[in-house]
Amino acid sequence: MSFKVNQDYLKLPGSYLFSTTGRKIREYAQAHPDQKVIKLSIGDVTQPLAPAIIDALHGAVDEMAAAETFKGYAPDLGYEFLRNAIADNDYKARGCDIAADEIFVSDGAKCDSANIQEIFSKDNKIAVCDPVYPVYVDTNVMAGRTGVYDKIGETWSDVIYMPCTKETGFAPEIPTQTPDIIYLCFPNNPTGATITKDALQEWVDYANKVGAVIIYDAAYEAYISEDNVPHTIYECEGARTCAIELRSFSKNAGFTGVRLGFTVIPKDLKDGDVMLHSLWARRHGTKYNGAPYIIQKAGEAVYSEAGKAQLKEQVAYYMKNASYIYDGLKSAGYSVSGGVNAPYIWLETPKGMGSWEFFDYLLENAQVAGTPGAGFGPSGEGYFRLTAFGSYENTVEAIERIKRM
Amino acid sequence: MSFKVNQDYLKLPGSYLFSTTGRKIREYAQAHPDQKVIKLSIGDVTQPLAPAIIDALHGAVDEMAAAETFKGYAPDLGYEFLRNAIADNDYKARGCDIAADEIFVSDGAKCDSANIQEIFSKDNKIAVCDPVYPVYVDTNVMAGRTGVYDKIGETWSDVIYMPCTKETGFAPEIPTQTPDIIYLCFPNNPTGATITKDALQEWVDYANKVGAVIIYDAAYEAYISEDNVPHTIYECEGARTCAIELRSFSKNAGFTGVRLGFTVIPKDLKDGDVMLHSLWARRHGTKYNGAPYIIQKAGEAVYSEAGKAQLKEQVAYYMKNASYIYDGLKSAGYSVSGGVNAPYIWLETPKGMGSWEFFDYLLENAQVAGTPGAGFGPSGEGYFRLTAFGSYENTVEAIERIKRM
Numbered sequence: 067m068s069f070k071v072n073q074d075y076l077k078l079p080g081s082y083l084f085s086t087t088g089r090k091i092r093e094y095a096q097a098h099p100d101q102k103v104i105k106l107s108i109g110d111v112t113q114p115l116a117p118a119i120i121d122a123l124h125g126a127v128d129e130m131a132a133a134e135t136f137k138g139y140a141p142d143l144g145y146e147f148l149r150n151a152i153a154d155n156d157y158k159a160r161g162c163d164i165a166a167d168e169i170f171v172s173d174g175a176k177c178d179s180a181n182i183q184e185i186f187s188k189d190n191k192i193a194v195c196d197p198v199y200p201v202y203v204d205t206n207v208m209a210g211r212t213g214v215y216d217k218i219g220e221t222w223s224d225v226i227y228m229p230c231t232k233e234t235g236f237a238p239e240i241p242t243q244t245p246d247i248i249y250l251c252f253p254n255n256p257t258g259a260t261i262t263k264d265a266l267q268e269w270v271d272y273a274n275k276v277g278a279v280i281i282y283d284a285a286y287e288a289y290i291s292e293d294n295v296p297h298t299i300y301e302c303e304g305a306r307t308c309a310i311e312l313r314s315f316s317k318n319a320g321f322t323g324v325r326l327g328f329t330v331i332p333k334d335l336k337d338g339d340v341m342l343h344s345l346w347a348r349r350h351g352t353k354y355n356g357a358p359y360i361i362q363k364a365g366e367a368v369y370s371e372a373g374k375a376q377l378k379e380q381v382a383y384y385m386k387n388a389s390y391i392y393d394g395l396k397s398a399g400y401s402v403s404g405g406v407n408a409p410y411i412w413l414e415t416p417k418g419m420g421s422w423e424f425f426d427y428l429l430e431n432a433q434v435a436g437t438p439g440a441g442f443g444p445s446g447e448g449y450f451r452l453t454a455f456g457s458y459e460n461t462v463e464a465i466e467r468i469k470r471m
Numbered sequence: 472m473s474f475k476v477n478q479d480y481l482k483l484p485g486s487y488l489f490s491t492t493g494r495k496i497r498e499y500a501q502a503h504p505d506q507k508v509i510k511l512s513i514g515d516v517t518q519p520l521a522p523a524i525i526d527a528l529h530g531a532v533d534e535m536a537a538a539e540t541f542k543g544y545a546p547d548l549g550y551e552f553l554r555n556a557i558a559d560n561d562y563k564a565r566g567c568d569i570a571a572d573e574i575f576v577s578d579g580a581k582c583d584s585a586n587i588q589e590i591f592s593k594d595n596k597i598a599v600c601d602p603v604y605p606v607y608v609d610t611n612v613m614a615g616r617t618g619v620y621d622k623i624g625e626t627w628s629d630v631i632y633m634p635c636t637k638e639t640g641f642a643p644e645i646p647t648q649t650p651d652i653i654y655l656c657f658p659n660n661p662t663g664a665t666i667t668k669d670a671l672q673e674w675v676d677y678a679n680k681v682g683a684v685i686i687y688d689a690a691y692e693a694y695i696s697e698d699n700v701p702h703t704i705y706e707c708e709g710a711r712t713c714a715i716e717l718r719s720f721s722k723n724a725g726f727t728g729v730r731l732g733f734t735v736i737p738k739d740l741k742d743g744d745v746m747l748h749s750l751w752a753r754r755h756g757t758k759y760n761g762a763p764y765i766i767q768k769a770g771e772a773v774y775s776e777a778g779k780a781q782l783k784e785q786v787a788y789y790m791k792n793a794s795y796i797y798d799g800l801k802s803a804g805y806s807v808s809g810g811v812n813a814p815y816i817w818l819e820t821p822k823g824m825g826s827w828e829f830f831d832y833l834l835e836n837a838q839v840a841g842t843p844g845a846g847f848g849p850s851g852e853g854y855f856r857l858t859a860f861g862s863y864e865n866t867v868e869a870i871e872r873i874k875r876m
Contacts, residue, residue, distance in 0.1 A: 068651065068681070068682025068683070068742070069591060069592075069595055069651040069652055069682060069683055069684045069742060070591065070592035070594070070595055070651070070742055071590060071591060071592060071742045071745050071747065071750055072589060072590050072591055072592055072593070072750065073592060075590060075750050075753060075754075076745065078753065081753070081756070082753070082756040082757050085547070085756050108544065110543035110544045111543055112538065112541065112543065113538060113541070114535060114536050114537050114538050114541045115535045115536060115541070117536070120532060120533075120535065120536045123532040123535070123765070124529060124532055127525060127528040127529055127532065128525075130519060130520045130525065130528070130728070130729070131519050131520060131522070131525045132519050133517065133518060133519050133862070136517065136518070136519045136520070136725075136728075137728040138515035138516055138517065138725075138727040138728045139513065139515045139727045139728055140728055142490070173578055173730075173760070174760050176758070176759070176760045177758060177759055177760065180757060180758035180759075181758065184477060184613070185476060185477050185480060186474060186475065186476060186477055187474075187475035187476060187477055187478060188477070189475070190474055190475055200757075201757060201758070204757050205757060205758060208589070208754070208757065208758075246473065246474040246475070247474055276473070277473025277474060278473070278474055279474045320541075320543075322543040322544045322760075323535070323541075323542040323543045323544060323545055323761075323763060323764045324535070324763050324764075324765070325578075325760060325761070325762070325763045337473070337474060337475055337476045340476050340481065342476065345476055345477065345480050348480060348483065348486070348487070349480075349613070351486070351487040351490050352487050352585060352605075352606060352609050352610060352613065353581070353582060353585035353586065353606070353610060353613075354581070354582055354585075355578070355579050355581045355582065355727075355730060356728075356730070357730070358728060358729050358730045358763065358766060359728045359729075360528070360729070360765070360766075361763060361765075361766075457538070
């Protein structure tokens, strides 16, 4: 006898998407030290933290410097000051019935979206949009929930794919096979598409009818600019019995390097007598030790009057980039979508080029890095993602370079 | 069809130990608002962060306030400045051959000790000390690796228990059944016992012989005061082919509410051709998004000259408490161990009282909270843990109250 590794990990093809694009960008930059690569690839923010957040961080650091105000282990599920601010601002203010104790504070939506599958049975079947944020699928692969990989189709035998292409208006359709767990992300990463409240209500009704859970990733909620686009799934009737919502501070407040997010699990969401809320609480209590106090205080500042005003400007800054990319590419003859309620622009690669082929082409000829659509799933082939998270100056330069290409 | 929960979660008996003791303490305090409860229970620090760390935090916050120095997503495995500081100070300075790229920075040893089991096959058999930090066992239960629970013996059918009692000198003995994964923690939580370098070398030799992995939790390394007690398992020959080491900043630098730790996986540790290092890297890349930049800068300050000097004093402060508890209880007629190379004092409950019975007795009669030994495993029954992490004043008062009891 001898220890053995988790064979499910070995089923994962290649490496994590952004590790691969990151490596390719680094290699290009090393080989061409004289050229400036502009990254509109990973969804990483570039603007500094807002002054209200900086003040909160300094204040919290000072609290940690004195025995009277020092904070040790945080409460398992997050500090009440933050959970209350979230419940009041993100839910009650929108008329949604979510209590503070249904909110679990974490170190970010990536971790939550990766870990949430753990509380479900291994034989549950997942449905995902295609293209999709790779973490949803990869973590189910690592848990042994996805069956056999088809190398040619780049699909898993036990995953239900819901194509989101130009033909479907970049929206998923109710699948013919019934899933147990449905991952939805709106505003969408990677396509930048969104969903109307009526359309989301159909998903909620469907999930309640078939007994499925919707894992609703609303990380890009702050970028919604149009009416009748829901900011949370709990705007839909019946969502309390079928939906988990994931939220992030990364994109609305620039916390990609600060790390804070939360997950909402209503207590009405049950398998028989068992509340998913209890299982997630148990997971938090056993496998997690809370987000840093300093960081939770920064999260609280996001909801202060000053914080809200400053972050509205920050989001507007990025959305100005989004418009610039959208308009620039359109005027250059590209077929583009997204960018209106989301910081992502989704474009069709020109002349039938493959996604990765276009990635290399753009890097070599314009020194602009994006993300190949195929990296998000088979239906992403022939598409390409650009993000609005660069500086305005870099964004303008990148688009000029693409136009000249 | 309908979604189903992970049935393995439902096998967990009761709630997480520290949730239970926390609830009991809160309930007592609420019922007796006039009485001051002194908590020597959870291993949570009370001293403020050292000045060098506070300075580093403020400095990093300022960097986040300007676009030129703002930091977004951290490198998957941690910033190089921190990984280099760890490699140099914790390993190279002790003559241990560990490279910076074998170090994975995380948000704490609890998460790492909980998640590490994921990279192993489900049918691997674990061996744990008894008593033991509950996270090791509970996370294996949640992964379905532990078989059937025996309610009377409070043991799992597929777990190998290594009793650490007065009879064994609070040390584990090589088990008769061969494990695949061996969890060891020295200086030990909860008993405060430690291991000599020679004894640890025997475990390393054994693991290499039978093809087992040792998961070595060295979270309390900073409290070692005696010679011939290894600070890291990599002081032992052959550890690179059999040992993973978990480390924390919680206890040496007071980071329980700051959240920072790391895991070492040498590249020589393999199952056939598969490096455990690669699997853990994949897990980090897919399920985690790095510790906050601000916090990693605080971690770096732990290794500065000023930081080292200040933290040496902080550890000495807690160890003075440990001595006070140890000596006080001994003079009061208790049978005690630990407290010399560890911040934990392990005592035999008097008059054959059960651990939980003594917990209630101490809370009611001395308003002192500790942790019942039985909460750490069946061989912990009849024992009780007190921690040295209180303030000196509270520690003195707690011991006076126990003496008067």
